[in-house]
Amino acid sequence: MLQPWKLIKEEVEFQNKYVRIDKRRYELPNGEQADYFIRDGIGNVASVLAVSKEKKFILAQEFRPGPNMIMDELPGGLIDEGEEPLQAAERELYEETGYKGKLIFLGETYVSAYSRVKKFCFLALDCEQVKHEVQEKEEEYEFIEVVLKEKADFLLQVQKGELTDLETALLGLNYLEKSDLL
């Protein structure tokens, strides 16, 4: 039977406004000590697979610095302090695409073995465009273009893994399929 490791010490190794690395020293089951580096400790995240009333997938086309390319992403982002995951998902969907819908919680998971960040996954059904211009707050949103995708095109994208929230997409598609919603 495995035992959890004993945390001996934890300190911030690197921190700026966007990234933080904590160094955790553990006592391992063999009595030795080892350091592990926990990254991305800024906050939990929410992501949404959003489907319009017309059964199209609502994606936020944006440049992504990690992959270093333009991607059709699921709406989502950091959960603000004091905010519930569901609220964050609704807010991000609205801010990034101008759409609102009925949100369903799909599940939560861990983004990495070396991060404490949790990702909360949602499906948004019957979405309607509330705002016609995402660019209202120009300084923040002018770099996103809303893309509406047919099911076949979105499935192709998912098959290629060309998004950074694949698990949310898969959970949402499974839900839609099992509920005969698409």
Next chain:
Amino acid sequence: MLQPWKLIKEEVEFQNKYVRIDKRRYELPNGEQADYFIRDGIGNVASVLAVSKEKKFILAQEFRPGPNMIMDELPGGLIDEGEEPLQAAERELYEETGYKGKLIFLGETYVSAYSRVKKFCFLALDCEQVKHEVQEKEEEYEFIEVVLKEKADFLLQVQKGELTDLETALLGLNYLEKSDLL
């Protein structure tokens, strides 16, 4: 039509043996410049949903420093330099569990919008235990316990999101279901 951002400068902001943060300065579409921090730049990763000849899911029970708890994880890890993703998946499956099987490539994806790391997802079918003791190389592997799970138990785990490779699990389960393999 969105344009990719122009990379002005890239430098290593923090680096040790396990973690690296690169600072990338981009020229944004509005002409302004901004810094983005790309983390986890050590290498790509592979993960495997492994199923035994007896139709049980083969999991590596291990302590995970990020979530800070013991988890039943999919076998997987860093792809070594010069190694193909498939080889890495086979090697990790063997090293972590002592099993070998027939590997099927399920897909690849990005782990985060702020990381260049790609995750390669595999399914391993008809797995058989080659090694009966994972602990052969004691210093490396004594902290993993192999767990064989029935389908219902694994589905429950997936539903709870209690693993750090949820997308691989979902891709694999979809494949198994569509192929009537489980």
